[in-house]
Amino acid sequence: MNGRFQIAVHILTLLSKANCELLSSDYIAGSININPALARKEISNLRNYGLITSKEGKSGGYGLNKSSGQITLADIYQAVRNQPFLGLAKNSPNPDCPVGKQINKNIDSLYADLDKTLFTKLKTITLADFSEKFD
Template sequence: MNTSSRFTVAIHILTLLAHGGGEQMTSEHIAGSVNTNPVVIRRLLSLLRDAKLVTSQVGVGGGWLLARPPKGITLRDIYRAVEGSTLFPLHSNTPNPRCPVGSTIQSALGGHFEEAQLALEKDLERTTVADLVKEVQTLAR
């Protein structure tokens, strides 16, 4: 299963940007909050930019900005941006085509897996970055 913290860190980044209130923020500053290397942050930010969730500006005084209001960014958007592949991969070796189960199990599973992933994403859609900013502000006082 998904064993990376990319999703968590990506949410952290966007919440931080929203928390900043529209000010440009450098990858180094973000890295200070996440407690990692700026290059790791930039790698994630470039995925988020591909998904049109953030914009970047190079040069002095440059940095990163949200491309949309925090209320318009859901956890599902972030999930899709950074966790490209499917939730449940199929077999690494194709099963035995001469077995009734082996020859059919993958297509039987496909629909169920897709459905389950949609159920997950539908739940993720319920929470926006704006919600998280509000929660963080409540917790931090």
């Protein structure tokens, strides 16, 4: 799993515990210990997926766009991955070999299967569930 997933979960957990106060990218980046520009970039992506709202200008910042009970970890993962969960087969095997010729197709289909399994699991956990684990 991608490091971006962890960052995204961290961001959304902060927002979920912020009680509707807007948080700045500086504050968020400080909690994660990453660069504010990187935080803004990930936030921008999460906003494209409808999970976050933002407000520009002085006293601007970020908040959740839905209640934490309505956001599942599957939503977060879907926003973060640009490829299927486990990546695609990416070798260029020998087409003259009977196994090489078919391996990518079969690996892709295996990955899709595993992907579905994980996704099903992630759908059962809401951001609210996850946030509750923090004091």
